[in-house]
Amino acid sequence: MSYEALTFIWFVLLGVLLCGYAILDGFDLGVGMLHPFIAKDDRERRLVMNSIGPLWDGNEVWLVTFGGALFAAFPVAYATVFSSFYTAFFLLLTCLIGRAVSLEFRSKVQSARWRSVWDAGFFLSSLTAAALLGIAAGNIMAGMELGPKYKYEGSLLSQIYWYPLLVGALTVSLFALHGAIYLYLKTEDELQDRVRRAIPRLIYAFASLYVIVTLATWWHVPHATENIAANPILWIVPILNGLAVMNIPRAMHLGKPAYAFFTSSMVILAFASLFSVAIFPNFMLSTIDPAFSVTLDNARSSQQTLGTMLIIAAIGIPCVLSYTVTIYWIFRGKVKLDPHSY
Amino acid sequence: MDVEILSRLQFALTIMFHYLFPPLSIGLGLQLFLCEWRYFRTRDPAWEAAARFWTRVFAVNFAMGVATGIVMEFEFGTNWAAYSRFVGDVFGSALAAEGIFAFFLESGFLAVLVFGWDRVGVKMHLFSTLMVFLGSVFSAVWIVVANSWQQTPAGYHIVWHDVQGEMMPRAEVTDFWQMVLNPSSVDRLTHTLIGAFVLGSFFVASVCSFYLLRQRHLEVARRCLSIALPSALLFTLLAALTGHDSAQKLVETQPAKLAAMEAHFHTTDEPTGLYLFGWPDAKNEKVHLGVQLPYLLSAMVYNDPMKPVPGMDQIPADERPPVWLPFQMFHLMVGIGTMMIVVAAFGCWSWYRGLLERRRWLLWVIVVMPVAAMTANQAGWITAEVGRQPWIVYPSVQAGVPMMGLRTADGLSESVTAEQVLSSIILFGVIYSLLFAVWVFVLHHKIQHGPESPEELTRYKLLRSGEHNNESISEVISHQGTSRGGGLMEDDER
Numbered sequence: 001m002s003y004e005a006l007t008f009i010w011f012v013l014l015g016v017l018l019c020g021y022a023i024l025d026g027f028d029l030g031v032g033m034l035h036p037f038i039a040k041d042d043r044e045r046r047l048v049m050n051s052i053g054p055l056w057d058g059n060e061v062w063l064v065t066f067g068g069a070l071f072a073a074f075p076v077a078y079a080t081v082f083s084s085f086y087t088a089f090f091l092l093l094t095c096l097i098g099r100a101v102s103l104e105f106r107s108k109v110q111s112a113r114w115r116s117v118w119d120a121g122f123f124l125s126s127l128t129a130a131a132l133l134g135i136a137a138g139n140i141m142a143g144m145e146l147g148p149k150y151k152y153e154g155s156l157l158s159q160i161y162w163y164p165l166l167v168g169a170l171t172v173s174l175f176a177l178h179g180a181i182y183l184y185l186k187t188e189d190e191l192q193d194r195v196r197r198a199i200p201r202l203i204y205a206f207a208s209l210y211v212i213v214t215l216a217t218w219w220h221v222p223h224a225t226e227n228i229a230a231n232p233i234l235w236i237v238p239i240l241n242g243l244a245v246m247n248i249p250r251a252m253h254l255g256k257p258a259y260a261f262f263t264s265s266m267v268i269l270a271f272a273s274l275f276s277v278a279i280f281p282n283f284m285l286s287t288i289d290p291a292f293s294v295t296l297d298n299a300r301s302s303q304q305t306l307g308t309m310l311i312i313a314a315i316g317i318p319c320v321l322s323y324t325v326t327i328y329w330i331f332r333g334k335v336k337l338d339p340h341s342y
Numbered sequence: 343m344d345v346e347i348l349s350r351l352q353f354a355l356t357i358m359f360h361y362l363f364p365p366l367s368i369g370l371g372l373q374l375f376l377c378e379w380r381y382f383r384t385r386d387p388a389w390e391a392a393a394r395f396w397t398r399v400f401a402v403n404f405a406m407g408v409a410t411g412i413v414m415e416f417e418f419g420t421n422w423a424a425y426s427r428f429v430g431d432v433f434g435s436a437l438a439a440e441g442i443f444a445f446f447l448e449s450g451f452l453a454v455l456v457f458g459w460d461r462v463g464v465k466m467h468l469f470s471t472l473m474v475f476l477g478s479v480f481s482a483v484w485i486v487v488a489n490s491w492q493q494t495p496a497g498y499h500i501v502w503h504d505v506q507g508e509m510m511p512r513a514e515v516t517d518f519w520q521m522v523l524n525p526s527s528v529d530r531l532t533h534t535l536i537g538a539f540v541l542g543s544f545f546v547a548s549v550c551s552f553y554l555l556r557q558r559h560l561e562v563a564r565r566c567l568s569i570a571l572p573s574a575l576l577f578t579l580l581a582a583l584t585g586h587d588s589a590q591k592l593v594e595t596q597p598a599k600l601a602a603m604e605a606h607f608h609t610t611d612e613p614t615g616l617y618l619f620g621w622p623d624a625k626n627e628k629v630h631l632g633v634q635l636p637y638l639l640s641a642m643v644y645n646d647p648m649k650p651v652p653g654m655d656q657i658p659a660d661e662r663p664p665v666w667l668p669f670q671m672f673h674l675m676v677g678i679g680t681m682m683i684v685v686a687a688f689g690c691w692s693w694y695r696g697l698l699e700r701r702r703w704l705l706w707v708i709v710v711m712p713v714a715a716m717t718a719n720q721a722g723w724i725t726a727e728v729g730r731q732p733w734i735v736y737p738s739v740q741a742g743v744p745m746m747g748l749r750t751a752d753g754l755s756e757s758v759t760a761e762q763v764l765s766s767i768i769l770f771g772v773i774y775s776l777l778f779a780v781w782v783f784v785l786h787h788k789i790q791h792g793p794e795s796p797e798e799l800t801r802y803k804l805l806r807s808g809e810h811n812n813e814s815i816s817e818v819i820s821h822q823g824t825s826r827g828g829g830l831m832e833d834d835e836r
Binding site for chain 1 (some may be wrong): 401402403406408409410411412413414415418419420421422423424427429430431432433434437438439440441442443445446447449450451452453454456457458459460462472501505506508514515517518568629640650725755756757758762765766769770773777780783787803
């Protein structure tokens with residue numbers, strides 16, 4: 001296989017891993033954000049947490065594998081992106097640790113104060129993690145101050161301005177909506193009623209942010225539409241995205257929550273595709289001089305490594321999918337508390 | 343302070359903290375599997391109670407391993423960007439393989455292991471336990487492979503790339519299997535895994551000895567000890583054997599590290615002795631208060647007591663590792679290892695003679711053994727990592743051609759400032775201290791709570807099979823729990 005083809009395949013595979021992460025961890029981050037608002041007492045809080053109990057850990061592995069695959073396939077992009085987002089990534093790591101231990105430790109001790117501390121930790125870390133992921137995506141979309149030899153010349157403060165913050169807010173609202181639909185599927189009775197009432201509000205919030213961010217991108221990130229303008233076939237991505245967004249209230253209205261969940265997953269998929277289309281062929285566009293950008297070509301590993309990794313992926317991905325499906329099947333149905341729950 | 347020292351400090355802090363958990367997960371995973379295997383074969387409820395109990399302990403530890411492990415993966419990019427660009431082609435593929443072959447397996451089946459007791463059959467549960475255990479072993483395989491490649495690189499060549507006008511070197515894979523099976527992979531992997539199995543065996547033995555001392559959960563404790571004590575003996579002996587193998591390889595691949603571990607400053611024509619202990623002074627190239635056994639190092643390294651071992655003076659001055667830390671850590675590891683063999687052997691002997699439960703002092707010694715095993719694991723890791731300095735990737739010779747290595751100082755991220763690293767150290771220092779306290783607290787809580795009694799478990803299962811209302815089962819079970827906390831439900835669910 002040619003070097004160019006391998007490079008492109010790995011760009012797509014990374015996109016797949018990122019989509020997998022956003023769709024799967026998207027709903028459990030969303031559940032974390034809704035946790036304090038939806039659940040009224042300790043039993044309900046435990047139900048909400050246990051709705052993602054057996055799954056969140058596996059969902060996060062998609063991010064870990066994305067990191068590993070980026071390291072292997074595009075080491076220069078891995079090194080440059082992560083060192084540029086130094087502080088933001090340490091905050092993200094703090095959130096991921098916080099979520100893991102909040103879930104794991106919350107129900108281990110019978111004490112209202114102990115539990116409320118972990119509840120707060122669970123909420124804050126979920127919210128901040130989603131916002132940080134969105135802020136990072138916004139920065140990458142808009143381009144960053146990358147100097148010669150991949151040396152990042154900006155700072156944390158130059159990463160926090162209105163555009164990435166808007167994208168961060170959009171991500172938060174999308175994950176919250178996605179999480180709410182998931183919770184609706186997993187809960188019953190009063191708790192489910194409360195989730196149902198929250199969904200329209202989340203749709204409004206998300207839809208307005210969606211419109212704002214689209215306009216903002218048009219105005220602030222003109223290069224984002226270049227690829228679409230050059231290949232009109234790609235219009236299909238934003239169109240599908242728009243249709244998917246509108247389909248969520250329709251599916252909920254038809255009383256098909258599973259279909260609504262599928263649709264919100266598709267919205268995330270479309271966003272991730274739109275993001276990939278917008279940045280291609282760069283990983284990190286330099287706002288100082290386009291010649292300093294980290295591109296697919298200057299970031300990739302050798303042909304040998306990309307080829308070997310493709311074999312690893314070809315063996316690994318079917319295994320991963322088979323047991324992911326098995327686990328989701330074993331834990332299907334409404335969430336119930338039992339002695340092994342959190 | 344400069345970025346290099348801070349970044350190394352940060353890496354040492356995060357990896358040593360992380361390294362508390364994976365060895366325990368791997369070791370405990372094996373013990374858990376053995377307990378469940380016994381249950382599968384005998385259907386004895388005491389074995390089931392044991393398996394359910396160790397699952398809960400395992401889950402707490404596993405969560406800590408995952409939470410702290412994510413940090414490690416991203417740190418290469420955040421703090422060691424130049425290193426990542428140099429080795430990404432090689433090191434990245436091992437890391438990606440770990441993700442795809444190990445993490446998905448572990449995290450997926452962990453869900454069945456922890457939450458699946460009443461959802462899947464005994465066979466499926468046993469299978470899931472095996473998968474989680476194998477997943478944690480695979481994880482170790484890829485990480486140790488990646489680390490070993492940096493110590494004894496193989497299967498690669500250096501390619502110079504034009505980066506905006508400046509030529510920059512990069513290691514690229516030429517032979518994947520040669521890279522994976524580099525000269526130190528297998529030795530280091532077996533030694534690391536066995537170190538984890540030692541820790542797991544002693545951890546189980548320790549908790550069970552504690553129950554014997556307190557006269558609690560005796561049925562479960564005695565059964566688990568019958569697995570844990572023999573495996574502790576087996577694995578401590580194997581650890582000595584594999585450690586010896588590693589040291590023999592070291593003289594060829596990393597003589598500087600071996601010289602540092604033994605504070606062997608001057609090469610002579612005489613056979614080389616082995617220090618039992620001492621206080622190396624690298625500046626004056628002397629060992630204070632050293633007690634040395636003659637001929638022994640030569641004999642151990644070359645199987646020939648007369649052949650001299652090369653010393654530190656054979657290494658160019660700017661390529662010498664620090665001596666004091668590898669020396670002390672190596673001797674600490676070996677000392678603890680020897681002590682553990684003695685304790686495991688005496689424990690097994692007492693068990694065989696039926697005297698273990700009367701020798702309360704011995705039970706107390708076993709209770710503190712996990713600390714010793716943990717220390718030995720950490721000390722081994724420090725020896726390996728400090729002993730390879732100043733190289734982050736060792737220079738090597740490929741088919742007669744010398745290949746360049748990468749110095750630790752050249753692996754840093756260019757754009758990261760000392761303030762950023764310092765603040766991340768402070769942030770993680772605080773978080774990790776809190777986490778450690780919580781981990782100890784929850785583990786203590788679990789161990790104090792202990793396993794259910796076999797009768798309770800049977801009653802719970804009868805109820806469950808007849809009655810599907812969750813609430814009422816938890817109600818019944820929790821009221822039947824003993825005051826010692828033997829109920830199937832956790833205290834908090836009452």
